[in-house]
Amino acid sequence: SMIKEYRKAYIEEFTQEKYQALMDDLKQRFGTLPGFKVAETPIFIPHKLRQRLFEATADILKVINRPDFKELTQGAFYNDDIIVPNEDDHPKFIQLDFGICLDEQGELTPKLIELQGFPSLFYYQEALARTYRRHFDIPEGFSIHPNSITHAEFLELLRSEIVGDTDPKRVVILEVEPEKQATAIDFKATEIRLGVKTLCLTKLKKRGKTLFYLDEDGEEVKIEKIYNRVIFDELYQRPELKREFHFVDEVDVEWIGHPNWFFRISKYLMPFLKGDYVPKSYLxxxxxxxxxxxxxxxxxxxxxxxxxxxxxxxxxxxxxxxxxxxxYMLQEKVEYHPVIETLDVPAKCEIRIMLIRSSKTNSMQIISNLVRLSKGEMVGVRYNKDKNWVGSSAGFFEI
Incomplete structure (x- = not known):
């Protein structure tokens, strides 16, 4: 189990009123609620599981850091029309999703389910963790930052990597119809923290190699950096979108998270990964x-x-x-073990380890996490309708 005494204390302290207060708090702070269920509980992650998550991450980074990584993953682009120019040498963001299982000895162990070379809900997760702390008794000595950086260091690292020395209004969070996305609350949290602008892809104007948008006063603002949140699978289902900018265009912007990593670091990579924490996978x-x-x-x-x-x-x-x-790929089934006690049946859990490359150290750093709790056959939303103590959550690591 995950640290029994804290689990037990949390369940005893829980009331529906406290949970409702947590939801109201989120709504008040961001003017919106997430488009997904927020779980009634965070999870507490013991030292040993934290250690295994670090080992699993290191195994995967060994492959991603190989000098021939780009050759290895060239086949991830299913046609040449989707290769975006000006790719950088290293990914900026990596997300690793692990199902929590039991090993032969009955110890908690992670197994990789999926991975993506793409940003995640950095700012929302940080807000969610603080909201859990405001409404519930989260013990000291636990942090959502697995590498035990402080709250201030986390915010500064993200700010320096996404905005840096650029004028924040020239930095754009790019999405397709951002206000309709389930993740809109994260864009809001990011805007509040960074002073950047969230824009729909259709709002980008293009002249030559310059991208710009019109601000509230109709003035042109040149775009210098794009924090890309467009998921290509979604974009290709929207051929009707009227837009001046296409990802394959040659433009003068710096990608914060270059789009090509979305393909290179994806399910496509699974068969190249080996080790105790990766299921057997085959293209x-x-x-x-x-x-x-x-x-x-x-x-x-x-x-x-x-x-x-x-x-x-x-x-x-x-x-x-x-x-x-x-x-397609074939992947060995991962047997999630229901390890999180709740008011009724225990929940299975998936932990996303969130990484960013620090320009200062030129290395990937584990800086946050996201948790999904599930009682259905699979982790997705539709398998968990009408169930409680499921949904999106945060992991507090024993530091």
């Missing part, structure tokens, strides 16, 4: 012989716009019927 078109024990695998599309979603009960017939095998 379907590279497999000469299917595993005998197909029942122990899931079939995943590499790109969520590639057709069908995740298949849990895989058969040879399903695989033979796929029109394009290069769009």
């Amino acid at each position: 379907l078109d590279k497999l000469e012989v299917l595993p005998e024990d197909l029942q122990n695998y899931v079939l995943k599309p590499l790109y969520s716009f590639a057709g069908t979603g995740v298949q849990i009960n895989v058969t040879k017939e399903i695989i033979d019927a796929l029109p394009n095998k290069s769009n």
